[in-house]
Amino acid sequence: MTVSHCDHITTIPISNLVDKQVLIGPEQGWNDYVMRRFTLKKEGKTPHHSHPWQHIIYVLEGIGNLFLDGKDYPLTCGSVAYVPLDKEHQISNTGDGPFSFLCIVPKEGDF
Numbered sequence: 001m002t003v004s005h006c007d008h009i010t011t012i013p014i015s016n017l018v019d020k021q022v023l024i025g026p027e028q029g030w031n032d033y034v035m036r037r038f039t040l041k042k043e044g045k046t047p048h049h050s051h052p053w054q055h056i057i058y059v060l061e062g063i064g065n066l067f068l069d070g071k072d073y074p075l076t077c078g079s080v081a082y083v084p085l086d087k088e089h090q091i092s093n094t095g096d097g098p099f100s101f102l103c104i105v106p107k108e109g110d111f
Helices: none
Strands: 019-025 033-040 056-060 065-070 073-075 082-085 089-093 100-108
Touching: 033 089, 056 073, 065 100, 073 100, 089 100
Parallel strands: none
Antiparallel strands: 019 033, 033 100, 056 082, 056 100, 065 073, 065 089
């Protein structure tokens, strides 16, 4: 069992504009999936990419965009998205403040 707070979980810089936290995963006993929190600073974005696993997204704060399979989808606090496997996608911060979201992937999707 794990009970914590995101303020006490290590932040991993992915780039100058993107940070990641692994909130729950195999180290905490959830062996099949990993729940991560990403925070994109102003103008931050993930690269365009695809991978052989699906994932789900839940937006915590800010204004952003999900580019998925050739189409743009605006995201705000409370937005949810399912990204199927092998679909090209990118998440970007389109607001002036931080853009944070939870992303849950199978454990092989967290590297």
